[in-house]
Amino acid sequence: MKIFLIVFFILSFQVKAQINDIEILDNMYEGCISEIKRQGHKPIGPWYSYCGCFVGKVSQTWDVNDLIEFENNPNNSTLANDFNTIVDQCVKKMY
Numbered sequence: 001m002k003i004f005l006i007v008f009f010i011l012s013f014q015v016k017a018q019i020n021d022i023e024i025l026d027n028m029y030e031g032c033i034s035e036i037k038r039q040g041h042k043p044i045g046p047w048y049s050y051c052g053c054f055v056g057k058v059s060q061t062w063d064v065n066d067l068i069e070f071e072n073n074p075n076n077s078t079l080a081n082d083f084n085t086i087v088d089q090c091v092k093k094m095y
Contacts, residue, residue: 017060017062017066019058019059019062019064020059021064025059028058028059029051029052029055032051032054032055033047033048033051036051046094047094049093049094050090050091053089053090053093054086054087054090057086057089058083062079
């Protein structure tokens with residue numbers, strides 16, 4: 001039993017934050033595209049790439065709780081910093 005607890009303890013610190021729920025990821029992507037269309041960005045093609053980059057990076061950086069926290073409190077400095085970094089990285093990929 002002690003070995004199991006030690007292994008569990010070690011592995012629990014190696015788990016990366018991730019969002020794996022396909023519905024959440026689809027909603028994020030569709031929301032991103034909808035916002036780009038609403039704003040009238042032209043040409044639209046590069047923005048599809050941006051939204052894919054954004055959703056991919058958010059899904060690898062945050063877990064669902066982080067996403068909910070950021071939606072409820074966008075002034076959370078740690079999450080806001082993550083968000084801004086992701087946006088910057090994805091915008092740079094467009095050009």
